[in-house]
Amino acid sequence: MLSVILPAYNEEKMILRAAKTVGGVLEEAHIVYELVFVDDGSKDRTWEEIVSAAEKDEHITGIHFSRNFGKESAMFAGLANAKGGCCVVMDCDLQHPPETIPEMYRLWEQGYEVVEGVKKSRGKESPLHRASAGLFYRILSKAVKIDMSRASDFKLMDRRAVDALLAMPERNAFFRALSAWVGFRSTSVEFDVRERTEGESKWSTWSLIRYAVTNIVSFSSAPMQFVTFAGIGVFLFGILMAIQTLFRYFSGAAVAGFTTVILLILFIGSIIMISLGIIGYYIAKIYEEVKARPRYLISKKIESRIRDAAMEEKT
Ligand code: UDP
Ligand code: MG
Numbered sequence: 001m002l003s004v005i006l007p008a009y010n011e012e013k014m015i016l017r018a019a020k021t022v023g024g025v026l027e028e029a030h031i032v033y034e035l036v037f038v039d040d041g042s043k044d045r046t047w048e049e050i051v052s053a054a055e056k057d058e059h060i061t062g063i064h065f066s067r068n069f070g071k072e073s074a075m076f077a078g079l080a081n082a083k084g085g086c087c088v089v090m091d092c093d094l095q096h097p098p099e100t101i102p103e104m105y106r107l108w109e110q111g112y113e114v115v116e117g118v119k120k121s122r123g124k125e126s127p128l129h130r131a132s133a134g135l136f137y138r139i140l141s142k143a144v145k146i147d148m149s150r151a152s153d154f155k156l157m158d159r160r161a162v163d164a165l166l167a168m169p170e171r172n173a174f175f176r177a178l179s180a181w182v183g184f185r186s187t188s189v190e191f192d193v194r195e196r197t198e199g200e201s202k203w204s205t206w207s208l209i210r211y212a213v214t215n216i217v218s219f220s221s222a223p224m225q226f227v228t229f230a231g232i233g234v235f236l237f238g239i240l241m242a243i244q245t246l247f248r249y250f251s252g253a254a255v256a257g258f259t260t261v262i263l264l265i266l267f268i269g270s271i272i273m274i275s276l277g278i279i280g281y282y283i284a285k286i287y288e289e290v291k292a293r294p295r296y297l298i299s300k301k302i303e304s305r306i307r308d309a310a311m312e313e314k315t
Pocket of ligand 2: 091093095196201
């Protein structure tokens with residue numbers, strides 16, 4: 001069975017449409033499926049929509065969070081509650097084309113364990129957004145050592161890869177990169193990002209910046225190396241200044257140079273503060289991980305009534 005995981009936050013208008021469209025595509029391709037809607041603590045009627053859709057459609061599983069935990073948590077909750085032998089994660093605003101799922105499924109049948117959806121085009125975006133997304137992915141690609149520039153959250157994963165992901169204890173999990181990190185036999189399919197038809201994007205510029213910083217930090221300790229390099233730089237500069245100062249002292253012109261002292265204090269002071277900030281950020285993340293709070297809390301759940309013969313046999 002194929003489980004399609006659809007995280008939804010304030011998507012009341014999209015639930016029914018997504019269920020119908022995705023269901024239709026999968027019926028047509030003769031794929032046994034379930035739809036796992038994860039309501040990420042929506043403030044509108046999303047959960048009511050999921051409940052009413054689940055009453056009519058036996059393929060639907062619904063999970064309701066006690067509050068908004070973010071898309072990463074929603075995807076993990078979906079994966080943890082999926083019963084399928086393989087799972088597809090996609091946005092429930094249908095920006096990821098459902099027609100691509102059968103293609104991914106066929107590749108899975110051929111033995112691929114991770115099928116990445118790769119963006120052929122990025123859809124409509126402002127130039128600034130495009131530029132900053134470009135920078136983020138360049139840094140991240142370096143950190144993960146895999147090209148992430150066209151990566152998306154749209155992907156199919158085999159049960160084995162899903163279980164490997166779920167076994168990871170980290171709180172700040174970055175799904176998009178972790179699915180590449182786990183390895184397994186993988187391939188990719190291209191897709192075009194569609195326009196959103198209803199509602200609006202949940203991302204503000206500020207939340208995107210936070211998303212970028214959190215994920216770079218969760219995958220790379222390079223910013224901390226900055227501290228070392230800045231230290232080395234300042235040290236070398238310091239040697240030059242020391243030579244100059246000593247030279248002045250011995251040539252008897254030592255009083256001048258107050259400007260230099262002020263500049264040095266400002267320069268070194270700001271480097272130290274930036275460095276402390278970077279280290280502090282990592283400590284904050286360590287603190288979060290050490291507390292080991294759950295990634296999400298489920299307050300309500302509806303089970304799909306669809307059964308998978310292959311899975312039943314195993315248990
Ligand atoms: N989403 C979520 N929790 C959040 C924000 C978003 O589950 O806190 C879901 C949202 O409902 C959608 C998907 O994540 O299905 C992608 O969100 P959105 O369309 O706002 O992002 P964009 O397509 O603009 O990157
Ligand atoms: Mg979207």
